[in-house]
Amino acid sequence: MSNTDPRALIAREPMHRRQIIAIAVATALNALDGFDVLSISFAAPGISKEWGIDRAALGLVLSMELIGMGIGALILGAMADRIGRRPTILACLVVMASGMFLASTAQNLTVLSAFRLFTGLGIGGMLAATNAIVAECSNARRRNLSVAIMAGGYPMGAIVGGSIAAFLLGTTGRWQSVFEFGAIITAAFIPLVLWLVPETIAFLLHKRPAGALEKINRTMVRQGRAALSELPPRDEEPRRFSFGEFFAPGIASVTVLLIVAYFAHMMTFYFLVKWIPKIVVDMGFPPASAGGVLVWANVGGASGSIVLSLLTQKIGVRPLVIGAMICGAAAVTMFGQGFTTLASLSIMACIGGFFTNAATAGLYAVIAQSFPASLRAGRHGLVIGVGRAGAALGPITAGLLFAGGSSLALVAFVMACGTLVGGIALAMVRYRENAIA
Structure with a gap:
């Protein structure tokens, strides 16, 4: 310009x-x-x-x-x-x-x-x-x-x-x-x-x-x-965009791995934020109190996005997101391990929200670095659009597991595996070879 x-x-x-x-x-x-x-x-x-x-x-x-x-x-x-x-x-x-x-x-x-x-x-x-x-x-x-x-x-x-x-x-x-x-x-x-x-x-x-x-x-x-x-x-x-460019040599693996990472992580993230009130009510607490636990999950989420943003000034965003995903998987698993008071449930929801939302915020930055400029506009719609299927699948999968008689501990562990898989997929992305400022 x-x-x-x-x-x-x-x-x-x-x-x-x-x-x-x-x-x-x-x-x-x-x-x-x-x-x-x-x-x-x-x-x-x-x-x-x-x-x-x-x-x-x-x-x-x-x-x-x-x-x-x-x-x-x-x-x-x-x-x-x-x-x-x-x-x-x-x-x-x-x-x-x-x-x-x-x-x-x-x-x-x-x-x-x-x-x-x-x-x-x-x-x-x-x-x-x-x-x-x-x-x-x-x-x-x-x-x-x-x-x-x-x-x-x-x-x-x-x-x-x-x-x-x-x-x-x-x-x-x-x-x-x-x-x-x-x-x-x-x-x-x-x-x-x-x-x-x-x-x-x-x-x-x-x-x-x-x-x-x-x-x-x-x-x-x-x-x-x-x-x-x-x-x-x-x-x-600009020349007409071709969908096949996302899967051209050197780009295909990046595209697939990012879709897997976002898809899998969204399953875990939206299990946590969608099911918390129902889980808490089923423990015998009133709906207003259950809503309060979800608020604490989002307090953690807001804090997580801020902390990760500040840390990116000193540390690369990808290792931060991978670390947040691993910690998020542990926190979601722990949420299902027998906590029965509002205080303990709120604390675990806050910790889970901290790590899972930090990972979500960081993923957007990773996606922006993962494609050349000519594909950067289109990649957001593709990766996020397909990834939303994972967001939808999370609450559905949890509902089916609950309906089949699975305990909260088992459901929380299974759903936590999503963000763990996302972290593994993200660790395999070689985005620096493709990034253009």
Whole structure:
């Protein structure tokens, strides 16, 4: 980029408060995703009691929005590259708010599952669009920090939203109140995005829609920068992407191993965060207390992502993630080993959340380093999209094991093996040979 290209100015100059605000809103949107994904976990004990469903069926409904997220990340995420980040975020908010409200009206498991699948479509698209917003609004010096802060929004949303959900469950006794709250808070973000999040300059320069210069100048002036007299030269038109490039010589093993690592780890991660409330309720504790244990798992998760981000300044990210996966497997196994008090369950959930979420946050950085620049945009959708199948399979597998009479200790051990397999697969990735800055 030339010095007259506004992307170069954004990359090298200090960040304006409007850039920081846009990143803060994107972080809040990621926090919203964190609550929306786990809302079904908070509501699950009440649903199971009211409808009398077994654990196998509950495992299926716990996974439906995860399936939707995988589809949404691939389809709606691609839409963000065609129509823009801002309109995609607004569309995803409408989908999410509608899905949350409809879930509160469901009268049976089939209908609830369909509404959770629909909600997941919006969540998956939102994740892809907010990643782009943060990367394109940050300067070069603060980009990694901004992405790390945004990633930390996910468990923070579960902490704050989970605390509210626990309060609602304790005061109303209705599982529907969790989804009603989610619908209201999601809809509230629509005017916030319209007001504070403009389309990114990087997207406008790449796609050049009608009025691009005027939109870019409006953003530039609001950021305290000089307006452009004309658009800079157009980037070279990218060649059409071929799916087969992911499996070309030198890349195929990296692609397969990363998919295995992410898939297997997501099975463990979402077993932990999806099943905690139901497991705790089945021990005889009230749903509000069970929600509190899940909140502690996310306190650990938020801490884990922050600690890993800080450690990457001194230690390579891949060995950190492998270490977090090994420790996470041990912690998830220990969670099932006979702890019967709320305090001990909360501590073990916090430790498990710390390591499994640290590994999840670090995996995104590893993926970014694992492909050449020409494949970097497409690899996110492929690896994350396929990996979400592992996220969906985790709660389903656990539900089937529980329904078959397996003890919590055995289920926790089996599910912990997922992140252990992920660590082994990640150790086999030779990503430095392929990384391009």
